Amino acid sequence: MSRLQELTEQLIEIVTRANSRYHLAREKQEKGDFYAEVKPFADQARLRSREWEKELTACLQTRRFRHIHYPQMKAVVENIELISVQAFFPETSFKRFRNYVESTLFVLHQLIKELT
Numbered sequence: 001m002s003r004l005q006e007l008t009e010q011l012i013e014i015v016t017r018a019n020s021r022y023h024l025a026r027e028k029q030e031k032g033d034f035y036a037e038v039k040p041f042a043d044q045a046r047l048r049s050r051e052w053e054k055e056l057t058a059c060l061q062t063r064r065f066r067h068i069h070y071p072q073m074k075a076v077v078e079n080i081e082l083i084s085v086q087a088f089f090p091e092t093s094f095k096r097f098r099n100y101v102e103s104t105l106f107v108l109h110q111l112i113k114e115l116t
Contacts, residue, residue: 002115003055004052004055004056004059004111004115005112005115005116007048007051007052007055008052008108008111008112008115009112010048010052011048011049011052011076011080011104011108012105012108012109012112014044014045014048014049014080014084015080015083015101015104015105015108016105017041018041018045018083018084018087018101019083019087019101021041021087021088022086022087022088022092022097025087025088025089025090026090026094028090029090030090031088031089031090032087032088032089037088038085038088041084041087041088042081042084042085044084045080045081045083045084046080046081046084048080049076049077049080049081050077052076052077053073053074053077056068056073056111057070057073060073065111065114066114067110067114068107068110068111068114072107073107075103075104075107076104076107076108079100079103079104080104082100083097083100083101083104086100
């Protein structure tokens with residue numbers, strides 16, 4: 001398994017965990033503790049997404065993907081940063097959060113398909 005594929009799968013896991021955490025926050029109507037939950041999760045997500053971005057940028061210089069392009073890569077990184085923080089706040093718009101999650105997962109799953 002390539003490093004890019006490994007990082008992509010880690011990002012899928014992060015987005016899935018954020019989505020679950022968001023639904024829990026909405027169900028309980030409780031915000032996450034910033035220093036105990038939000039910051040560590042967001043820092044981990046940011047670190048992984050930046051590492052993924054570097055790997056994919058290097059890969060895009062030598063390989064062409066059918067469905068993955070530079071603007072999509074940037075959107076995924078931005079969406080993960082938003083998702084990783086907004087997941088802990090029940091007042092976040094459900095529709096907007098869901099759209100971020102779905103579009104991010106779609107791109108990540110497309111990349112996995114093209115890498116295998």
